[in-house]
Amino acid sequence: MVAGRLGAKLRELRWDRGIAQRQLADSVGVDSSLVSRVERGRDAQLSTWLRLAYGLGYEFDFRFKNVVGARADIMAEEAYDRAERQREGLCTGKRRF
Secondary structure, X not given: OHHHHHHHXXXXXXXXXXXXXXXXXXXXXXXXXHHHHHHOOOOOOHHHHHHHHHHOXXXXXXXXXXXXXXXXXXXXXXXXXXXXXXXXXXXXXXXXX
């Protein structure tokens, strides 16, 4: 679970800086219970993660990498098949393929 790993990393960074949860929360304008939930790996909004990281003196580096090169081809193929079914009249009513 990504949120759990990020939360553990956030806690580690906070401990390394010697900052209490309440201090971090006050510095970024959130409740200390939110800091606790995030560190336990509970889902939080992206803006919360960004604010907490910034409050510790870090910033997120978003990088997307292509793990499955064929994924785009598969999606294009499915879109083509869907369009064919629509042309053939197989998509009727509210149900979509």
